Amino acid sequence: xxxxxVMLAILSFIAGVxxxxxxxxxxxxxxxxxxxxxxxxxxxxxxxxxxxxxGSFPRMNALHVSLKGAANESAAFxxxxxxxxxxxxxxxxxxxxxxxxxxxxxxxxxxxFAEGEAQQLEQYSASSVSFSQSGAAVRVVEAWAAExxxxxxxxxxxxxxxLDKTHPVFVNSNATWNNVRExxxxxxxxxxxxxxxxxxxWNFIDNSPNYFDDDGHGTHVAGIIVGTGLNxxxxxxxxxxxxxxxxxxxLDANGSGTTSNAIRAIYYAANNGAQVINNSWGGxxxxxxxxxxxxxxxxxxxxxxxxxxxxxxxxxxxxMYPANYDVPSNVSVAATTDYDFLATxxxxxxxxxxxxxxxxxxxxxxxxxxxxTMSGTSMATPFVSGMAALALREAPQLTGYQVKNLMLxxxxxxxxxxxxxxxxxxxNALNLINQAKAQSSxxxxxxxxxPSYQAEVRSSASDATPxxxxxxxxxxxxxxxxxxxxxxxxxxxxxxxxxxxxxxxIVWAVLRQRSLAGAGEDPTSRRRFERFRMDSDxxxxxxxxxxxGSLKTISLGGASFCADEALEQGGIITxxxxxxxxxxxxxxxxxxxxxxxxxxxxxxxxxxERGTLAMIQQWTKGLMKA
Numbered sequence: 273x274x275x276x277x278v279m280l281a282i283l284s285f286i287a288g289v290x291x292x293x294x295x296x297x298x299x300x301x302x303x304x305x306x307x308x309x310x311x312x313x314x315x316x317x318x319x320x321x322x323x324x325x326x327g328s329f330p331r332m333n334a335l336h337v338s339l340k341g342a343a344n345e346s347a348a349f350x351x352x353x354x355x356x357x358x359x360x361x362x363x364x365x366x367x368x369x370x371x372x373x374x375x376x377x378x379x380x381x382x383x384x385f386a387e388g389e390a391q392q393l394e395q396y397s398a399s400s401v402s403f404s405q406s407g408a409a410v411r412v413v414e415a416w417a418a419e420x421x422x423x424x425x426x427x428x429x430x431x432x433x434x435l436d437k438t439h440p441v442f443v444n445s446n447a448t449w450n451n452v453r454e455x456x457x458x459x460x461x462x463x464x465x466x467x468x469x470x471x472x473x474w475n476f477i478d479n480s481p482n483y484f485d486d487d488g489h490g491t492h493v494a495g496i497i498v499g500t501g502l503n504x505x506x507x508x509x510x511x512x513x514x515x516x517x518x519x520x521x522x523l524d525a526n527g528s529g530t531t532s533n534a535i536r537a538i539y540y541a542a543n544n545g546a547q548v549i550n551n552s553w554g555g556x557x558x559x560x561x562x563x564x565x566x567x568x569x570x571x572x573x574x575x576x577x578x579x580x581x582x583x584x585x586x587x588x589x590x591x592m593y594p595a596n597y598d599v600p601s602n603v604s605v606a607a608t609t610d611y612d613f614l615a616t617x618x619x620x621x622x623x624x625x626x627x628x629x630x631x632x633x634x635x636x637x638x639x640x641x642x643x644x645t646m647s648g649t650s651m652a653t654p655f656v657s658g659m660a661a662l663a664l665r666e667a668p669q670l671t672g673y674q675v676k677n678l679m680l681x682x683x684x685x686x687x688x689x690x691x692x693x694x695x696x697x698x699x700n701a702l703n704l705i706n707q708a709k710a711q712s713s714x715x716x717x718x719x720x721x722x723p724s725y726q727a728e729v730r731s732s733a734s735d736a737t738p739x740x741x742x743x744x745x746x747x748x749x750x751x752x753x754x755x756x757x758x759x760x761x762x763x764x765x766x767x768x769x770x771x772x773x774x775x776x777x778i779v780w781a782v783l784r785q786r787s788l789a790g791a792g793e794d795p796t797s798r799r800r801f802e803r804f805r806m807d808s809d810x811x812x813x814x815x816x817x818x819x820x821g822s823l824k825t826i827s828l829g830g831a832s833f834c835a836d837e838a839l840e841q842g843g844i845i846t847x848x849x850x851x852x853x854x855x856x857x858x859x860x861x862x863x864x865x866x867x868x869x870x871x872x873x874x875x876x877x878x879x880x881e882r883g884t885l886a887m888i889q890q891w892t893k894g895l896m897k898a
Contacts, residue, residue, distance in 0.1 A: 297365070300366075301353070305360045323338065332568075360560060362559060407630075411701050416501070432490030432522075442517065454471050497658035499658070523553060534553075552648075574672045590625050628697065667708045679846035
């Protein structure tokens with residue numbers, strides 16, 4: 273390729289990529305992870321006068337700090353980042369609830385009914401198979417008839433805007449979790465869990481047991497969860513909820529919260545008996561500290577349901593967190609209509625979004641004894657959480673990971689969800705209950721999980737450059753205090769991104785030129801090894817930069833992958849490849865090559881160890897040939 277053509281290709285490549293806005297963070301606040309042997313007091317002493325402590329996460333050996341009081345915040349930030357006892361520093365990101373309106377995705381009830389009005393519209397009867405909260409064919413009422421007489425009531429932690437626990441639905445169904453180890457209103461932490469008078473939940477915003485819902489979102493979510501097990505519009509409600517609701521408030525009256533408070537809520541849920549976590553909120557920036565908190569929830573065998581988001585975006589290429597964390601028991605939820613179409617606002621992702629659930633005009637509880645309809649993946653997610661709780665009611669010994677697998681295997685396949693969610697399915701309550709009943713004697717199991725953190729650098733681990741192109745490779749970028757995207761930061765960020773963009777073009781030009789030299793040969797005649805389809809994680813080391821990606825096919829000769837941000841280091845890269853079941857990983861070096869027939873990059877496993885190739889060969893057993 274001539275120089276002029278190469279320059280045109282480079283300009284075209286750059287023109288086709290746009291930089292995304294950084295996620296908002298609390299000015300001056302950071303989450304600081306210390307090295308395993310480091311003492312928090314030591315770091316605090318070194319930063320005396322520059323940093324104030326706002327909270328700590330002992331199990332993570334991490335601190336929540338503010339640098340706003342420092343005379344020179346930028347200098348204080350650099351001191352903190354360069355402290356040898358510090359593993360990483362990241363912003364305290366602002367997270368948002370995930371319901372929908374046409375403006376910002378924050379939403380408000382589309383229709384509100386005063387006391388008794390919704391009940392008058394209710395057409396439910398004992399012989400009906402209709403489900404009042406949604407018209408989708410989720411077979412909830414049929415599932416009720418199939419349920420056992422179990423008295424187990426799993427605890428569902430709703431990490432949200434709080435709860436109006438005085439709403440008749442929750443009072444009459446006895447739905448609210450009760451911390452029996454805590455004596456109400458005595459001003460003493462009776463159960464020594466660090467929270468005084470937390471008799472049924474906690475408010476992490478003002479650090480009090482008063483978690484009243486001043487927004488409505490959390491109460492609406494709670495009504496959907498309870499409604500998976502009983503008819504919340506019945507008058508009167510005469511049965512107990514089949515699960516208990518643990519209200520953990522971290523979102524304020526505007527539907528906004530912080531990473532630090534979300535982490536506190538997750539740890540509280542895990543340490544106080546919750547088996548299910550409902551996350552109807554999210555943000556676009558990766559947080560290692562939040563990833564670590566959800567990993568802790570997984571080690572405590574919890575089921576995690578996370579809203580995919582409401583931006584009509586592909587989460588495979590534009591991440592939404594916590595939905596995109598690869599924690600094995602985390603289920604990312606898209607929203608569908610009553611007629612099983614993907615909701616126009618819903619995010620999707622054939623690889624990263626797992627299941628769909630009703631999320632359009634869902635009728636549920638609102639504060640002050642009202643009901644109303646709301647839309648969003650926020651509403652789709654609690655259907656999944658509630659049904660997970662019902663599955664645990666039938667088989668309480670199962671782990672969240674096992675419940676996830678049962679749920680994904682019990683969906684109704686929907687043609688319109690093909691390539692939109694990984695299961696191509698919408699949740700089916702009856703199928704799930706029947707499968708859970710069949711597992712009542714199955715032993716609890718879950719695979720070990722070693723998180724592949726996106727950025728293990730010594731500064732902000734969370735400001736990852738948004739994926740482009742295939743969306744399978746992401747790289748960390750460093751940011752300074754405030755993260756406001758000033759001119760210098762913007763130029764530095766653009767410089768890094770531009771550098772990443774230029775290298776694949778140069779690699780493409782060189783490798784394609786090599787391939788053209790042998791154009792007379794039939795590429796298919798040169799294939800020496802059978803190739804297999806394999807959707808697995810890879811980590812590519814290029815110099816000191818680690819890229820996280822996804823593998824598509826593999827053979828004993830090499831592997832193919834999406835290479836929009838592949839970098840050339842003398843043509844040799846190091847790949848860490850996960851097995852299809854995620855239990856094993858191999859490390860192998862390879863030579864970047866261009867496949868003219870498939871018009872894609874690949875890595876040739878030149879000189880790989882026999883043991884590595886033997887393991888890859890073992891993986892390919894049972895895989896579909898490509």
